[in-house]
Amino acid sequence: MRYFILGATEARDERGRAVPLGGARLRALLAALALRPGRVVAVADLVAEVWADEPPHDSPAALQALVGRLRRALGKDAVASAPGGYRLAASRAEVDLYAFERLGREGAAQLAAGDAEAAAGTLREALALWRGPALDDLPGHSGGGDHGVRLQARRFAVLRQRIEADLRRGASGDVLPELIGLAGDHPYDEPLQAQLIRALRAEGRGADALAAYERTRRVLAEGLGTDPGAELAALHAELLAAPVPDRTSAAAPAVPGAAGAPSPGTGAVTAPADPIADGGNIRPRLTSFVGRQADIRAVRSDLERARLVTLLGPGGAGKTRLAEEAAPPGAWLVELAPLDHPSAVPGAVLSALGLRETQLAPREERGTGRGSATELLVEHLGRRRLLLVLDNCEHVVGAAAELAEVLLTRCAGLSVLATSREPLGVPGEVGWAPMGGE
Structure with a gap:
């Protein structure tokens, strides 16, 4: 029996x-x-x-x-x-x-x-x-x-x-539809989210892999008040450091939170000659943000009179979401939490703007002279008017403050909206503490 x-x-x-x-x-x-x-x-x-x-x-x-x-x-x-x-x-x-x-x-x-x-x-x-x-x-x-x-x-x-x-x-394509469904059903399961990101990367879907990481980061921050663990952070750093060409096809399964077009930093094959001209990387949220309209208006008012506004508060206080809601169309979000070394800050901004693969040789990235990441940022941002959102600066606060000061000094049309657990300490900075939660 x-x-x-x-x-x-x-x-x-x-x-x-x-x-x-x-x-x-x-x-x-x-x-x-x-x-x-x-x-x-x-x-x-x-x-x-x-x-x-x-x-x-x-x-x-x-x-x-x-x-x-x-x-x-x-x-x-x-x-x-x-x-x-x-x-x-x-x-x-x-x-x-x-x-x-x-x-x-x-x-x-x-x-x-x-x-x-x-x-x-x-x-x-x-x-x-x-x-x-x-x-x-x-x-x-x-x-x-x-x-x-x-x-x-x-x-x-x-x-x-x-x-x-x-x-x-090597069967990433076979398991990808299953992974997308499972990852949606288990949004807090970091090993599963990491598998999804790896499968997308293996299939050449660099933009969707970055979008999947960002969705997971937001879910963890909003639901648990925590940052992604070591495995996810390492995957994100790999995607930023060595993005793969995006080969997304019309028949490829959709990933929750992914945009239809390639995201900045997904490789030279699909990157336009001037990625910044495409305008912004902050995607609309699917969830509402009620009860914070006064906060949004206050932040926007501060941005009208100051070129550096820093949203201050502990983890889970709603800083990232408020920054995204207050940012105007065309703003660029740079996630600094995954960085493990202050010298990576300029490169992370380049990647977020979609400039790394087309403009920067890896051997020059950490330099400070002509061809360095900071100089390339000055070159491309100096002739534009836009808002740069530097998220989670507390992990690399000194480097973030140094870069912000250089860019604000040399790029007249640039404004910076930062989120941090402590002020950047840059001259002219306006600090603002959200009172609500995400």
Whole structure:
């Protein structure tokens, strides 16, 4: 006999034929026993799992009667009596849950050993055992209560490993539609978001990869008041440092938060001769921003009388969202949080403006003379009137302040709106502290 609890509870004989089990209580009892094959389950535990919050008046007698019905369905030796409880006469190999766990371990070991092809097949076999929510016939909490929640988490971990195996074997295009859906359903799952960004990059969709990172950064900031972790930050830095040509096709699946056209900094193949002329990289939000209109007006008023306005406050205070809402059309947003060295600030601005690949040789980037990142910024911004939004300056506040001062001094039409946990300390700076939250 084989038992199936990864979905609706089933029992199948040696020929694979389903055994009729009857009502919901009988299926719940079998699920509770099959969860611990070969082990004695106490009467109190079985009563709690089969009847949840509505146990019968004489629960031991009711359970005994239910066990009798299960024996008639499965065979008299299928369920054994033991002191204090009952035991399903089966091994772990006869229960689909434990077959899934064995295959999951094998697939993980294959992946760790570098055999992505074998790992993808093994992990697919494991996931194919799921026919629905685990322990779905146990009453009370959906999916079998705490047991079901743990098993669903284990399934999701195996799913991520299978996606990782597919990415490593070069099947990014095959898994991309699945990843887009999963990333939308699990917006706080950073490893999953990283897999999506890697798949987009592997498919040559540099603009969508950057947009996916930005969407994740905003979700984490707005929902949790935190910044992306090390893996996402490293991916973002790689995209900025070595963008791939954007090969987005009309048939490519859409990514939530991605623009239809290539984003700045996605490579020389698609970058226009003058990317700044295209105007701005701040995309409209899909969510409303009610209750902050007075703040927006105040920031815009400060920008009319000062060329450097810094929105001050702790993480999660709403600085980034307010800056985006207050910025006029054509403004350019530069995300500084992922940077791990102050010298990268000018290069990050170049990348955000779409100038790095067409204008800057990598060996010259950190210089200060002609051809350096700062000089190229002065050259391109000196003849324009625009607003530059420097977001999360506190990570590199000294370098951000130095660059802002140089650009404001030498680019007469430039204004800067910064967000930071501390002032930049540049002459003429106007500090503004948002009172609301995001």
